[in-house]
Amino acid sequence: EVQVVESGGGLVQPGGSLRLSCAASGFTFIRYAMTWVRQAPGKGLEWVAVISGGGTSTYYADSVKGLFTISRDNSNNTVYLQMNSLRAEDTAVYYCARVSIDWLLYNVFDYWGQGTLVTVSS
């Protein structure tokens, strides 16, 4: 059974940093790209970043480019999102999701975690 479990959310002050983790199981991790999608309270979905299976390719939304870094540890089946210089508008539930196997053709997200809440506030 495919499972994706996020952790690391919490309350952080503006300008602070936080690292989210996403532990995956039930599939051959290195074969799949992984992505982060966020959802501000009461709002819609916003794609944040994606990383290829081998970790050599990464892409970011303009809103987080240069501030957030996605990475992965294929020996531990874990994806990370390092978030720096956090702002109030980064407050959201952050979801980690698996990207479909042919991610360059079908950049869709077939398994999602339950999300972790990040609150940026003083």
Place this chain on the structure above:
Amino acid sequence: EIVMTQSPATLSVSPGERATLSCRASQGVSINLAWYQQKPGQAPRLLIYGTSTRATGIPARFSGSGSGTEFTLTISSLQSEDFAVYYCQQYHNWPPVTFGQGTRLEIK
């Protein structure tokens, strides 16, 4: 960036009836369009990709159609568990993939 616009924002339908949700892209996305369902307090779930291909385990009452800039998600006979928010997503021109703002499907 391709902007996705969904309509209506809220759709009220009775159980057993058909629901039709629309999604429009600001430029052509071929058939590179997916739909997700999200229930309160839950993560989104992939329903359809490639405009019309159902994801694993998705019932046949869910169907998708369209191409280019106009897309439709149809739920043929609404069940109680289908009342949720639905999002479309384009992946034709990325990064970024982009989502619509969502359609809330509520019980009439």
